[in-house]
Amino acid sequence: MIRINENYTKLASSYLFADIARRVAAYVAANPSKPVIRLGIGDVTEPLPPVCVEALRAASAEMGERATFKGSGPEQGYAFLREAIAQNDYVERGCAISPDEIFVSDGAKCDCANIQELFAGDIRLAIPDPVYPVYLDTNVMAGRTGPSIGGRYQGVTYLESTAANGYVPDVPSVPTDLIYLCFPNNPTGAVATRAQLAAWVDYARRNHAVILFDSAYEAFIRDPQIPHSIYEIEGARDVALEFRSFSKTAGFTGTRCAYLVVPKGVVAYDTAGKPHSLHNLWNRRHTTKFNGVAYPVQKAAAATYTEEGRRQTRALADFYLGNAKLVRQAMGRLRLRCVGGDNAPYIWVNTGRDSWEFFDLLLNRAQVVCTPGAGFGRCGEGHVRISAFNSRENVVSALDRIARAL
Numbered sequence: 057m058i059r060i061n062e063n064y065t066k067l068a069s070s071y072l073f074a075d076i077a078r079r080v081a082a083y084v085a086a087n088p089s090k091p092v093i094r095l096g097i098g099d100v101t102e103p104l105p106p107v108c109v110e111a112l113r114a115a116s117a118e119m120g121e122r123a124t125f126k127g128s129g130p131e132q133g134y135a136f137l138r139e140a141i142a143q144n145d146y147v148e149r150g151c152a153i154s155p156d157e158i159f160v161s162d163g164a165k166c167d168c169a170n171i172q173e174l175f176a177g178d179i180r181l182a183i184p185d186p187v188y189p190v191y192l193d194t195n196v197m198a199g200r201t202g203p204s205i206g207g208r209y210q211g212v213t214y215l216e217s218t219a220a221n222g223y224v225p226d227v228p229s230v231p232t233d234l235i236y237l238c239f240p241n242n243p244t245g246a247v248a249t250r251a252q253l254a255a256w257v258d259y260a261r262r263n264h265a266v267i268l269f270d271s272a273y274e275a276f277i278r279d280p281q282i283p284h285s286i287y288e289i290e291g292a293r294d295v296a297l298e299f300r301s302f303s304k305t306a307g308f309t310g311t312r313c314a315y316l317v318v319p320k321g322v323v324a325y326d327t328a329g330k331p332h333s334l335h336n337l338w339n340r341r342h343t344t345k346f347n348g349v350a351y352p353v354q355k356a357a358a359a360t361y362t363e364e365g366r367r368q369t370r371a372l373a374d375f376y377l378g379n380a381k382l383v384r385q386a387m388g389r390l391r392l393r394c395v396g397g398d399n400a401p402y403i404w405v406n407t408g409r410d411s412w413e414f415f416d417l418l419l420n421r422a423q424v425v426c427t428p429g430a431g432f433g434r435c436g437e438g439h440v441r442i443s444a445f446n447s448r449e450n451v452v453s454a455l456d457r458i459a460r461a462l
């Protein structure tokens with residue numbers, strides 16, 4: 057009799073967004089004349105930048121000609137894209153990252169999910185609360201946690217992000233081995249300062265640990281004091297991997313392109329204490345299990361680094377940041393405390409009450425959908441996430457409805 061991977065049965069009930077969809081569907085069925093506005097799910101709404109559309113078109117034409125047709129490309133990505141990434145995202149910011157340390161993929165979600173395969177089954181995890189669920193769930197699936205008791209998987213060190221620490225967790229008092237960090241943060245929109253990141257790099261170095269730094273929202277940073285990459289911190293090249301994506305930067309959620317940076321100096325150890333290069337292990341994994349991103353998509357991603365492309369992607373992020381500013385102002389008028397929205401497309405609202413109760417209140421009174429913070433972890437209780445990914449028109453009318461309803 058074939059058996060399942062029973063770790064899957066440890067996963068806490070259903071996926072957050074399925075719960076939300078169910079409540080919204082029930083409301084819409086009962087109130088067909090009241091259109092709802094969704095400020096919940098973190099998907100982009102604005103179309104691709106024109107430089108990307110043009111690159112897709114030109115590359116598609118190349119694929120239709122014998123002389124320029126491309127079959128399988130390098131699993132790690134074409135050199136033109138890896139070089140553009142290394143130069144524009146790292147070297148220009150003073151980070152010594154070389155093109156062969158960049159692994160192009162079809163999503164930071166997959167990369168965040170897959171990276172844990174490189175590590176032993178009994179390593180100690182440090183995972184934020186609230187959290188982008190992928191970090192936690194993929195480790196549950198792999199059997200690195202005990203069962204969930206009272207909303208917490210046993211054996212995980214939770215990094216609590218609360219109003220008390222400004223939603224940026226301190227390094228834990230206990231040693232851990234694999235640390236997930238995400239700044240600008242999803243769901244809170246909080247950013248980490250240079251000193252805060254330096255404390256994490258120092259902790260990782262002292263503990264022979266590895267930091268997985270998710271900077272999917274890097275393009276939204278506007279404060280010049282905030283680091284865009286973990287590699288702006290001295291010593292990070294030895295202990296940190298960085299995830300980036302074109303999804304939020306350039307509206308690629310439906311086009312699919314991202315990358316993982318694995319510096320050659322980062323190591324993890326075997327049971328005999330011998331260090332192994334994560335770059336070698338990830339290269340082995342990536343070339344075995346992945347067959348490259350579509351050529352036209354890589355050309356579209358590379359187009360974001362042209363002068364025109366940079367201007368267009370910056371304008372895209374600025375547009376969403378404009379929405380975020382309106383949300384923050386509206387929350388301020390309602391005397392609700394919040395973080396995020398300045399250097400991130402998310403606003404994390406401290407509602408001062410049960411987060412699902414606040415969700416239902418917004419849905420029933422204002423026909424606006426937000427994301428209940430409790431769905432992101434225990435520390436999300438009492439909060440909701442409002443997303444700036446929407447049209448200006450929808451944001452303005454949603455805020456107008458909220459102002460009347462609350």
Ligand SMILES: *Cc1c(COP(=O)(O)O)cnc(C)c1O
Pocket residue numbers: 098162163164165166188238242270272300301302303304308309313314
């Ligand atoms: C959206 C998002 C990603 C990027 O996902 P893709 O698979 O590249 O679309 C990664 N991390 C976080 C925290 C995100 O919110």
